[in-house]
Amino acid sequence: MSCIKNTNGITTDGTSDGLGFNAFSAMQPRAPARTPQGLRNGRRVKDADLPAAGVYLPNNNVLTPHMRSPEYVQMSTAAAMTLGLMPGKMHRCDCTRCLNLLLTYPEGCRANCAYCGLARHREAERDYADRNFIRVDWPAVPMEQVVDIVARDVAGSAFHRMCISMITHPRSDQDTVSVLRAWTSRIDPEAIPVSILSNPTTMTVEDVRRLKDLGADIFTVALDAATPGLFDRTRGKGVQSPHKWDKYWEILLAARDVFGPQKFGAHIIIGMGETEYEALQLVQRLVDLGGHSHMFCFFPEQGSLMDHLPATPRDQWRRVQLARYLIDYAGVRLGQMTFDEQGRVSDYGLPAAELDAIINDGVAFRTSGCPGKFREDVSACDRPYGDSPPSNIASFPFQPNRTDLRKIRRQLGIPVVRG
Ligand code: SF4
Numbered sequence: 001m002s003c004i005k006n007t008n009g010i011t012t013d014g015t016s017d018g019l020g021f022n023a024f025s026a027m028q029p030r031a032p033a034r035t036p037q038g039l040r041n042g043r044r045v046k047d048a049d050l051p052a053a054g055v056y057l058p059n060n061n062v063l064t065p066h067m068r069s070p071e072y073v074q075m076s077t078a079a080a081m082t083l084g085l086m087p088g089k090m091h092r093c094d095c096t097r098c099l100n101l102l103l104t105y106p107e108g109c110r111a112n113c114a115y116c117g118l119a120r121h122r123e124a125e126r127d128y129a130d131r132n133f134i135r136v137d138w139p140a141v142p143m144e145q146v147v148d149i150v151a152r153d154v155a156g157s158a159f160h161r162m163c164i165s166m167i168t169h170p171r172s173d174q175d176t177v178s179v180l181r182a183w184t185s186r187i188d189p190e191a192i193p194v195s196i197l198s199n200p201t202t203m204t205v206e207d208v209r210r211l212k213d214l215g216a217d218i219f220t221v222a223l224d225a226a227t228p229g230l231f232d233r234t235r236g237k238g239v240q241s242p243h244k245w246d247k248y249w250e251i252l253l254a255a256r257d258v259f260g261p262q263k264f265g266a267h268i269i270i271g272m273g274e275t276e277y278e279a280l281q282l283v284q285r286l287v288d289l290g291g292h293s294h295m296f297c298f299f300p301e302q303g304s305l306m307d308h309l310p311a312t313p314r315d316q317w318r319r320v321q322l323a324r325y326l327i328d329y330a331g332v333r334l335g336q337m338t339f340d341e342q343g344r345v346s347d348y349g350l351p352a353a354e355l356d357a358i359i360n361d362g363v364a365f366r367t368s369g370c371p372g373k374f375r376e377d378v379s380a381c382d383r384p385y386g387d388s389p390p391s392n393i394a395s396f397p398f399q400p401n402r403t404d405l406r407k408i409r410r411q412l413g414i415p416v417v418r419g
Pocket of ligand 1 (some may be wrong): 109110111112113116117118119120167168
């Protein structure tokens with residue numbers, strides 16, 4: 001994708017060199033357009049009613065067949081390549097360690113989140129199974145075929161974790177249960193643990209308990225927006241979407257009670273208009289509750305209601321990425337850090353040599369998410385290039401090398417300590 005300069009000199013891939021940040025006032029989503037009646041609720045796909053046959057590759061100049069969970073799931077391009085269902089090579093990655101599965105229906109997700117490629121307002125433009133999400137296509141595959149492939153060699157599988165992503169749909173709760181059962185009936189969840197990326201809007205506390213009882217290991221809530229005001233603007237009333245901050249917190253707190261310490265967490269997107277202080281306040285709150293935060297760098301997803309807005313400047317992203325790691329894994333507290341008048345981190349609250357060692361370790365700059373089998377602080381969910389192009393990586397899906405770390409230090413404005 002080419003870079004577009006916006007008014008504050010920051011490009012859509014975040015290549016600002018200055019001390020930039022995405023301010024609330026600059027990050028207003030577009031209003032969703034009205035979808036013609038005949039194109040709502042997946043009508044095009046349901047009227048054509050083409051039977052699905054095997055793997056469906058999106059945007060391949062064929063009519064989208066009628067596919068539904070739990071028989072069908074979608075998966076990231078990286079997961080499809082790792083399973084051998086799609087050809088191709090990823091930049092500097094052999095595989096992904098997380099099998100991300102997404103529930104699928106012709107009606108798609110009934111929410112309208114402003115930053116999301118799956119949002120309902122796209123109905124007129126693109127069938128659900130053809131929509132880009134976190135920068136990539138999501139092929140649709142029969143669930144039975146997914147389980148067949150992994151069950152053939154569980155011990156030798158590249159995957160350290162499987163994750164079921166719910167969407168906002170009336171069948172989402174029961175179909176998540178069916179997909180989880182289909183997995184655990186043939187694959188030991190001790191060998192490849194399962195995470196649930198939940199949709200609190202349709203869930204009850206009883207649903208949370210059921211998923212735990214059926215063998216789910218970690219439960220996460222995609223808060224995405226770091227403050228109630230930003231949540232409402234990007235996922236609630238601001239874009240005719242049904243989500244409510246308080247409902248998300250109700251299910252998040254239920255997950256804490258049901259799944260227990262270190263087994264629940266929340267997704268936060270950085271750069272949608274929150275200050276760095278606000279984002280890190282949320283990170284600290286999650287740690288104090290016993291959970292973790294999983295972070296994403298805002299990227300203007302093509303076709304979304306925020307696709308005209310700038311990606312998060314790299315300096316803002318790196319500061320929050322590093323500070324989040326310190327709070328989540330190095331025992332540093334928000335109160336030890338200092339912030340400037342615009343809420344930007346100005347001091348990380350650690351002696352320079354200690355901070356230096358953590359930067360050099362590089363893990364702080366890797367993709368964050370549920371852990372895999374390497375280390376507690378290394379996410380199985382590596383989402384290659386889900387929040388940036390490979391030319392200007394935000395979340396590293398691999399261990400950053402010395403050249404990467406030099407670039408990261410430049411973005412942070414922290415030179416190498418010589419001594
Ligand atoms: S609920 Fe999730 S999948 Fe649906 S539009 Fe919002 S972010 Fe996208």
